[in-house]
Amino acid sequence: MASAPQNPTAAAAASDLLRVDDLPGRGRGLVASRNVREGEVLLSEPPVLLYPSTLASLRSYCAACFRSLPAAGAAVPCASCRAAAFCSPSCAAASHPRLLCTALSQAVQEPLLFLLSAYSLPDPSLHVVLSLSSAPPPPPGAQDAAGLHAAVAALAPPHMLPQGFSPDLTAALLSKDRGNSFAIMEPYRPGMSLELLKARAYAVYPRASLFNHDCLPNVCHFDYPDRPGPGNTDIVVRALHDISEGREVCISYFAANWRYADRQRRLLEDYGFRCECDRCQVESRWKDDDDNNGDDGDEAMEEEEGEEGGGDGGDDGMEEEEEEEGDGADDFPHAYFFVRYLCDSEGCWGMLAPLPPSPNGELSHVFECNLCGKLRKEEDAMPDEGTSGMNITFLVGSSDYDYSLGLAILLIVSLGDTIDLILFQDLSHQSSTVIVLVLPHTVPQTILSEALLV
Numbered sequence: 001m002a003s004a005p006q007n008p009t010a011a012a013a014a015s016d017l018l019r020v021d022d023l024p025g026r027g028r029g030l031v032a033s034r035n036v037r038e039g040e041v042l043l044s045e046p047p048v049l050l051y052p053s054t055l056a057s058l059r060s061y062c063a064a065c066f067r068s069l070p071a072a073g074a075a076v077p078c079a080s081c082r083a084a085a086f087c088s089p090s091c092a093a094a095s096h097p098r099l100l101c102t103a104l105s106q107a108v109q110e111p112l113l114f115l116l117s118a119y120s121l122p123d124p125s126l127h128v129v130l131s132l133s134s135a136p137p138p139p140p141g142a143q144d145a146a147g148l149h150a151a152v153a154a155l156a157p158p159h160m161l162p163q164g165f166s167p168d169l170t171a172a173l174l175s176k177d178r179g180n181s182f183a184i185m186e187p188y189r190p191g192m193s194l195e196l197l198k199a200r201a202y203a204v205y206p207r208a209s210l211f212n213h214d215c216l217p218n219v220c221h222f223d224y225p226d227r228p229g230p231g232n233t234d235i236v237v238r239a240l241h242d243i244s245e246g247r248e249v250c251i252s253y254f255a256a257n258w259r260y261a262d263r264q265r266r267l268l269e270d271y272g273f274r275c276e277c278d279r280c281q282v283e284s285r286w287k288d289d290d291d292n293n294g295d296d297g298d299e300a301m302e303e304e305e306g307e308e309g310g311g312d313g314g315d316d317g318m319e320e321e322e323e324e325e326g327d328g329a330d331d332f333p334h335a336y337f338f339v340r341y342l343c344d345s346e347g348c349w350g351m352l353a354p355l356p357p358s359p360n361g362e363l364s365h366v367f368e369c370n371l372c373g374k375l376r377k378e379e380d381a382m383p384d385e386g387t388s389g390m391n392i393t394f395l396v397g398s399s400d401y402d403y404s405l406g407l408a409i410l411l412i413v414s415l416g417d418t419i420d421l422i423l424f425q426d427l428s429h430q431s432s433t434v435i436v437l438v439l440p441h442t443v444p445q446t447i448l449s450e451a452l453l454v
């Protein structure tokens with residue numbers, strides 16, 4: 001596993017690459033304000049709010065900067081609460097949220113970590129959080145906002161609470177947290193199960209919270225919490241591929257390999273919308289999705305809460321020379337997307353984005369995974385022909401298509417005992433588009449070549 005790049009934000013603090021637009025049916029969104037090249041950093045932003053994911057994480061990470069704590073003895077315990085520790089005297093001087101610190105000297109429940117941190121913010125920062133979009137109400141019983149409010153009131157000295165402290169304000173803050181927080185993950189170590197990787201902290205980034213979701217995003221975000229120097233908890237958003245000026249810039253709110261039904265369920269329940277991106281439009285016609293796509297371990301990923309954001313990045317930028325008339329929405333090369341941008345480390349499913357171009361504009365051709373940190377050369381994305389020798393089983397075909405005419409093929413392919421899939425989309429009814437979804441990392445080149453030639 002390669003290490004993180006030396007200077008991942010070298011391509012500049014680039015907030016001027018994005019502008020905020022009101023987008024019909026999707027609220028605010030971020031749009032490229034000029035042509036963007038693959039790997040470019042579109043956003044590098046510090047959090048307005050940062051809080052520990054669990055009480056246990058306070059024993060492993062600095063309460064101020066969330067770097068891994070140095071070995072026992074070298075950490076600096078918080079002089080006030082003694083429950084948290086800092087990685088250095090300067091972090092100890094910066095301290096941690098004052099209400100949280102006060103509460104930690106008593107018994108504090110984990111679900112209060114966010115509220116105690118949010119209520120410690122200065123007013124302008126609290127207003128920034130409140131300006132973000134709200135998540136839909138949680139299902140009954142899922143989160144007792146009134147109970148959490150009462151617990152904060154019981155723990156916090158009244159003079160430390162902000163003006164306007166009320167059950168409604170607490171409910172509003174909880175909703176902002178659900179809809180906008182990003183996880184800062186534990187460090188990955190080679191050999192560890194990525195599915196068990198947990199968040200060390202959660203962070204709210206005002207500008208990154210304006211990214212809408214797309215199931216084929218055109219950017220992904222990175223965090224480098226253990227890197228030295230300032231800004232270790234900044235979110236860094238890089239372009240997966242070229243993005244044309246005026247295109248909406250979108251992240252995926254979860255791992256890109258989720259199946260259609262799970263994606264739609266999550267987006268509706270947690271974000272209150274139905275996704276109508278290009279990929280969803282294709283997969284909504286795939287009637288067998290639910291029955292046949294199997295259990296591919298999504299549950300573990302749903303726990304991960306690793307990514308938030310939003311939007312419909314759709315077909316932007318890629319392979320433009322192959323686009324035909326119209327907006328090109330049907331021409332997005334899904335196969336290319338999965339082979340190129342989905343990490344092939346076992347069980348990872350992180351996204352690979354090119355490293356930033358060099359200062360003289362040269363593209364990197366090295367891709368970095370935003371979850372396991374693996375670096376992969378561009379030429380290694382496509383496996384060699386005939387290397388796999390895998391047992392390929394055709395599990396299902398759709399009755400919607402006339403195979404005898406050979407006009408369309410729709411297949412799920414299981415490679416070995418993992419559930420991987422390839423969808424050859426209708427060639428006759430829609431357009432000349434070939435859409436192939438490939439989730440394994442070892443699909444033989446021959447399969448892809450055949451698909452693209454059909």
Ligand SMILES: C[S@@+](CC[C@H](N)C(=O)[O-])C[C@H]1O[C@@H](n2cnc3c(N)ncnc32)[C@H](O)[C@@H]1O
Nearest residue numbers: 026027028133209210211212213271273310311
């Ligand atoms: C993190 S916010 C993104 C910014 C938000 N649009 C705003 O106005 O602040 C998430 C919310 O944006 C909206 N959203 C995100 N992606 C969307 C999409 N693909 N289609 C429709 N609405 C979307 C949903 O309302 C969702 O709850």
